[in-house]
Amino acid sequence: MNHPIDGKTNGPSLTWPGGARIAVMVTFDFDAQYLRISRAASKGCTIGFTDFSRGQYGPHEGLTRCLDLLDTFSIRSTFFVPGIVVEEYRPQVEEIARRGHELACHGYLHESKRGISLEEETAILEKSEALLMSITGKRPVGHRGPESIIHPFTPKLLAERGYLYSSSMKDCDWPYLWQQDGKLLPLVELPTDVMMDDFTYFYFTFSDPAVRAMYTNREVIGNWKDEFDALAQEGNKIFVLKLHPQMIGRGSRIKALGEFFGYLRSRGAYIATCEEVARYVLEQRKGDLA
Numbered sequence: 001m002n003h004p005i006d007g008k009t010n011g012p013s014l015t016w017p018g019g020a021r022i023a024v025m026v027t028f029d030f031d032a033q034y035l036r037i038s039r040a041a042s043k044g045c046t047i048g049f050t051d052f053s054r055g056q057y058g059p060h061e062g063l064t065r066c067l068d069l070l071d072t073f074s075i076r077s078t079f080f081v082p083g084i085v086v087e088e089y090r091p092q093v094e095e096i097a098r099r100g101h102e103l104a105c106h107g108y109l110h111e112s113k114r115g116i117s118l119e120e121e122t123a124i125l126e127k128s129e130a131l132l133m134s135i136t137g138k139r140p141v142g143h144r145g146p147e148s149i150i151h152p153f154t155p156k157l158l159a160e161r162g163y164l165y166s167s168s169m170k171d172c173d174w175p176y177l178w179q180q181d182g183k184l185l186p187l188v189e190l191p192t193d194v195m196m197d198d199f200t201y202f203y204f205t206f207s208d209p210a211v212r213a214m215y216t217n218r219e220v221i222g223n224w225k226d227e228f229d230a231l232a233q234e235g236n237k238i239f240v241l242k243l244h245p246q247m248i249g250r251g252s253r254i255k256a257l258g259e260f261f262g263y264l265r266s267r268g269a270y271i272a273t274c275e276e277v278a279r280y281v282l283e284q285r286k287g288d289l290a
């Protein structure tokens with residue numbers, strides 16, 4: 001059975017464990033300097049030193065604060081990590097896994113190029129999966145396109161490679177199954193949006209490509225609380241928070257994020273990793289997939 005993807009319709013009769021009205025996934029894109037390197041490359045330029053240095057704030061400083069805060073609230077999170085970040089910051093990625101968080105695929109070089117071939121994407125996945133497996137010992141089951149860019153063949157390719165979910169789309173507030181040629185794939189999409197992304201509010205640079213955003217912590221947390229409340233009121237929705245240790249990992253922002261986590265807990269949200277939510281959705285929809 002299919003349901004319209006129109007952002008107004010509740011999920012296909014999904015209810016969350018414990019009767020929770022909303023499932024929250026706290027996710028991190030652990031991109032380090034490759035966030036900006038790939039963005040610049042896609043615009044035909046190179047990054048300046050300050051962008052490079054700010055990217056390093058994630059692995060050097062911000063990540064530890066993020067991990068400590070997650071421990072404080074007993075939240076298990078999903079980290080999307082490009083393969084090259086595993087190579088360059090291996091102890092940090094090992095620490096993420098050691099503390100019980102999920103590692104998921106996010107390109108090798110954080111490639112955000114449009115129009116690549118199936119063969120190119122397959123090679124990127126193979127390389128990145130092997131690096132993540134070298135840390136966890138198991139194949140990743142989740143994928144988020146760098147800059148949320150995926151290709152027409154990506155969902156089928158992910159399903160064939162044993163992935164359970166993708167988290168690149170922005171088209172609705174509930175998880176759905178991808179389709180290929182009118183047939184459902186056993187691949188769950190967990191959409192998010194720029195309004196739940198710290199990059200939208202906190203990236204400020206004079207270097208090309210220029211981005212100049214600097215909101216107060218109160219405004220950002222206020223937006224997230226309002227969005228969470230609205231979706232929870234509708235019921236059966238998901239809220240995928242998308243964070244970057246290099247941005248959210250600043251001292252005062254982590255303090256504000258802690259306030260938000262406390263709010264989520266006080267409202268009884270079901271907080272889980274993307275893998276847990278995807279497995280739950282696949283179990284609920286196994287009749288449709290049979």
Ligand SMILES: [Zn+2]
Pocket residue numbers: 029030031035106110146147
């Ligand atoms: Zn990224």
